Amino acid sequence: MPLAYQAVNSLLAALPSNDYQHVLDRLEPVTLTFGEVLYQFGKPIQHVYFPTNSQVSLQTLTEGHQALQVCMVGHEGMLGIPLALGVGDSPVCALVQGNGMALRMTSANFLNEFRLNVLLQRNVHRYIHELMVELAQTAACNRFHHVEARLARWLLMMRDRVRSNQLHLTQDLLGHMLGVRRVGVTQAAGALRQRKLISYSRGEIIILDGQGLEAAACPCYRINKRIDDSTSA
Amino acid sequence: MPLAYQAVNSLLAALPSNDYQHVLDRLEPVTLTFGEVLYQFGKPIQHVYFPTNSQVSLQTLTEGHQALQVCMVGHEGMLGIPLALGVGDSPVCALVQGNGMALRMTSANFLNEFRLNVLLQRNVHRYIHELMVELAQTAACNRFHHVEARLARWLLMMRDRVRSNQLHLTQDLLGHMLGVRRVGVTQAAGALRQRKLISYSRGEIIILDGQGLEAAACPCYRINKRIDDSTSA
């Protein structure tokens, strides 16, 4: 009985079926709603989350500045990586930005499963590696690429995570994600709209032309996507 | 018989003495010289390196731009992290920037040691965690902080890695590290020199006032240092 498309997380789905079932028994499905804070900076991690069709962003705090989004987690990953590295507190803030479902497990159960299940270890390690590559890429991206290209990249990443061309995001929120003013987003988004790549109105963004948007995005998008695809294959 | 100060790597030194010796037997001391490339983007990792008083920087490539340094490895860390995560190719370029010694091991030996030695695993995992935090911090730093503060930060980090107030770095090189023009470095460094925090001439930089330089650096420096100190304690 294949699970519904929306209930699949790549890190778990890659497990053989007996392992999968064993892990699933300890998982609890939860609904994540926009604005929910899963982890706070420096606070203990209570649960690990495996998003299925929700999307969660990780943010760093910077003195005297707004928070900045450093990466995005969806069905391809998990939240609670520090646990897998022997650290109990979250170094970042995890904020739900795409409504949807996730599977969660208590930290204690995860540590047990993780210790015993070599395949789970392998998948998580692989994911940690991808995450590091993505962080490095983002660091460079933040340095070099312009707002419009970065915006396009985040929209595409968001689409991949929530598996939908329709996103609900205000420009204000995008500004916080990208670390720019809302006005900057207005201009960049306006340019993308004028090129018929996206349309939007009052917090509902629709990607009209994925191909075109990829062309408008900075190369970071393709690079990361290539890595993700190659490792999940 | 305690090892000389310059021959210590924190990840290894934290091992109990019998483990330490076992690992040391498989390690080979090597001299790293400025400009040496240890890993290339996308190429297999032949050895892991544990710097003792050398300093190596990791760089990402970005299409149409110069390479950007995303982090710095010294005696507090190691090179070859992907191996510990089940990946054989390096996603970044590793470039020696501070002359000094390191201990190295073949990838095969490392994988064996790593599999068997739980304490080594624990140390390396802890280091991976620190690295991720630092990458995230750097991403934000690149977005928000000005050249002068970032320059001060890198100089301090460099000092901590090579354990010396005297660094040999041209402004041109610093420009590549920070992802700015050499001219930008000239101006920032000039400002720091005018405040008697550093002095320099033809590729030799001397930190005159560490305290003052910390004050001039962006808060990222203190944040990362605090994390490093807390985990190595």
Next chain:
DNA sequence: GCTACTCCGTTCGCTGCCGTACATACGGCG
């Protein structure tokens, strides 16, 4: 000594983004 080369300093016009402020459109609710 002279030359060649590397490293550093300075200038100029330009642009992308900032900070701020204000104007407009849309939607829900009484």
Next chain:
DNA sequence: CGCCGTATGTACGGCAGCGAACGGAGTAGC
């Protein structure tokens, strides 16, 4: 309907950093 809160559009001065070019100063080699 009119009101109000939220989302979006536009405008303006200012600045950090860019790209490019050139001048000077220390170092090495012949």
